[in-house]
Amino acid sequence: MISIQRVLVPLDTGVHAPHVLDVARSMADAFGATLLVMHVIAAPIASEKRAIAEAEAKSWLAGLLDDSDRVQRHATVDCVFGTPGCEIARYATEHGADLIVMGTHSHGPTFQMATGSIAELVMGLSPCLVLAVKAEGMPATMLSDPPGTVAHL
Template sequence: MGMYERILVPTDGSEGVERAVRHAVDLAVQHGATLHALYVVNSASYAGMPMESAWEGIDEMLRSDAEDAIAMVEAVADDYEIPVESAIVDGSPSKEIVRYAEEHDCDLVVMGTHGRGGIDRLLLGSVAEKVVRGSSVPVLTVRVAGDD
């Protein structure tokens, strides 16, 4: 086995995240590692919306997006015959990424970042930055395509 045995690649399904996935797959190939694909449904961001009967439709849409994002990771890994363990969880993205990495003894987290600075970062926050600051597991950030 190589230096890395379990590599976590969180995905949000956004355009450009495939670049981070490909980095994670390349590392998994080089180290004979298993890839862990994680999607965090940030249901807290929908907490203020009037839900009742509409919640089921939103939940189904979020789950469908999650499954599509995980399927993309699995497809890229499958091209290189890399084993993938997949999970979809609910919660705060940064907290759940850190929790998953630690609970599953991952050796590395590879995740995309939009590279925002200044006011954008202050207003939007950065999941990647929160993971870097909160994780006991090393984090490799990959700037995703389409940035300004």
């Protein structure tokens, strides 16, 4: 049987972050797990502005949490700097995550072939299970390129 004690939820500042967090909460509740909430700042930031960016990100993450996150799920928030996929996998390893719950982007396969997918990179690099959460309300037709595009040739 799979033991899930720590659920990592890396969030970006997109509009779907609350939905991804809700799914992570459900998974944490189902397994009685701790919730690790984190954000990766990817843009190069001057050293004198890093502390401010980190404080703002942690404040934003803390604002997404409610009392049940803090009390029942023992949620923590953290912020790291670097390449999102690599940093998420590294964080999962260092913090003993058993499950990563993360959002996907609504780009089609052609875009992902050209640029890569953070979720796919995390799946390849992480030591644990990864649950990719589709954006809430996104129709299935948005997940693939329309007929006639490069992906269909």
